[in-house]
Amino acid sequence: MKKSELETMRKSFNTVKSRSDSIKESPSTKRLVKRVREIKKFSIENKDELINQLLESFSRNDIECKMADNSFEALKIIDGLLDEFGASVVAKAKSNTLGEIDLKNHLKEKGIDVVETDLGDRILQLKKVDNKPVHPTGPASHLNVSNITDIVNESLDVNVDPVPREIMEVVRKDVLDRLKYANVGISGANAIASEEGSCVMVHNEGNISIVSLKDLHIIVAGIDKIVPTLEDAISVSKLETIFATGNYVTSYMNVISGPSKTADIEKKLLKNMYGAERVVVILLDNGRSEAIDECLYCIGCxxxxxxxxxxxxxxxxxxxxxxxxxxxxxxxxxxxxxxxxxxxxxxxxxxxxxxxxxxxxxxxxxxxxxxxxxxxxxxxxxxxxxxxxxxxxxxxxxxx
Ligand code: SF4
Incomplete structure (x- = not known):
């Protein structure tokens, strides 16, 4: 990384630190920390039972679930699904697990247009070179407004001023125009509830909602994301939010527990009302079964x-x-x-x-x-x- 990028990154980190200290130290956060530690301990010690229960819950909810031992298997499953849907454009949400399996480069090589919907990730995607994220929730924290203006103007052939709102609006319009051609959305999950068969996703931009409205929603998550109940999944996601952003909650919390459906006409079940007609969850191992327990406590904040x-x-x-x-x-x-x-x-x-x-x-x-x-x-x-x-x-x- 360039010296100027490191300086910008440190400045961004200091902003998060100064705004989050009081929340992190609050009595309610301390109680939440204790609770999440217990949830993760139980989940790690009962991993196999929770996976079996989750498979039953997903099946009851009409969510298709596939296990992937490694990145290769996960990508193969995704390739098969994209072929089935004849997808040439894919809407993607920010996810460390999708980065882990290198989904973007894999699909790019196959000629599929992967559109990042998170603003920070989209800016990095437009940057094209040296575009590795610098933080799990603030991927472009090392770029200042002037850098970002140059990236956006050059790659989108526009002439936007170095004003954050103007940049945001230009990128949003470009992303939404491209997403008109996407029938598949791919995201990760912050936590998965075994008992209910629900995937919890937190975000501020509203982009995961857009991704989940495509005909097929593929969710890729590590097996370490599985916790016993929906309340546990929300606790984990809330703690991640506090330590990642310094806020108690994000603007949005999506809980996906099945495909979009309605029975409002003569009680006949119809799928794909507004959201996905198929939801497929890929549970990724990729070394997690071999990892020492302490590594699996991580919530990615x-x-x-x-x-x-x-x-x-x-x-x-x-x-x-x-x-x-x-x-x-x-x-x-x-x-x-x-x-x-x-x-x-x-x-x-x-x-x-x-x-x-x-x-x-x-x-x-x-x-x-x-x-x-x-x-x-x-x-x-x-x-x-x-x-x-x-x-x-x-x-x-x-x-x-
Ligand atoms: S190890 Fe994981 S949970 Fe702990 S601070 Fe780092 S990202 Fe957060």
Whole structure:
């Protein structure tokens, strides 16, 4: 990342920090933190039972559910569904899981126009190069209004002034024009309720509502998003909102529990009234079953990032794909392999522990990375200039 981008990112992070401190420290947030920790503990310890219950609930609700062991399987399922619907344009909402499986690039290679509906993500998409997000909920926090104006003017061939409202309006019109041709929407989920078979999604822009109104709504979520009940799913989503944005709630909270339907004419069931006629949920494992429990407590708020000295110094070079910072480095070991973990910045971490102190779930990311370093060193990996793997360690000799 450029120096100016890092400065803008740090400024954005400071704005979030200053506005959120009192909410994070409030008695109700402290109670919520305790509750969510218990919910996640129960969910991790009863993962298989919750998955089985969820499959029954989805079936009762007419939601199709498919399990994917890895990114390849998830993308194959999505390809099949898009072929069925003859989709050439897809409406996409912001989702770390969709970033994890690299959906956008995969569909781009197949000639499908993926339209990001979140403003920050859309700006990065228009940027075309060096467009990795810098935060799970503030993907373009490193770009100032002048950078964004240049990106929008160049890529949309317009001449907008560097005024946030004008930029927003131009991008919104372009996105909505493109979405007229989309019959499929793809999103993630913030949490999934096993008992009710409901997917909870929080957002401020209203874009997930648009995505869910397409004929087919595909939801891709990690198995770590499953919690026992709808109340639990809302608690998790609320805590994520508090620590990601400094607000108690987002403007919108969608709860999707089935396809759009009506029985208002002679009690005959008709689907696809306004929303999707088919809802398909893809539950992604991708290393989660192998991950250590503490990694699965994460709710994706990104509060560890804004307080991480290394992240503030180097930005999104510290982390794995769109799983940024120390927690991303830890997850890369399970999603990919030890070599990826090493190259994602295993030795960049200062082990200062600020991530743990600022994590609502107290995930001991620094301890996790310290343990991973021991394994890494034992195996012959150690840091060198630019963090590359020691040349003379062949993969064959490595215990990884
Ligand atoms: S590790 Fe903690 S602070 Fe970081 S994103 Fe996950 S829940 Fe939030």
């Amino acid at each position: 990104g509060n560890c990032l804004i307080n991480c000295p290394v992240y503030n110094a180097v930005g999104n070079e510290f982390g794995f794909n769109n799983y940024l910072g120390g927690r991303g480095v830890a997850m890369s070991k399970f999603i990919e392999d030890d070599e990826t973990c090493f190259n994602s910045g295993l030795y960049m971490c200062t082990l200062c522990g600020l991530c743990t102190l600022n994590c609502p779930l107290s995930i001991p990311t620094n301890d996790i990375l310290e343990n991973m370093r021991k394994l890494s060193t034992d195996a012959g990996f150690y840091p060198k200039a630019h963090g590359k793997i020691r040349d003379n360690v062949s993969k064959n000799n490595s215990p990884f």
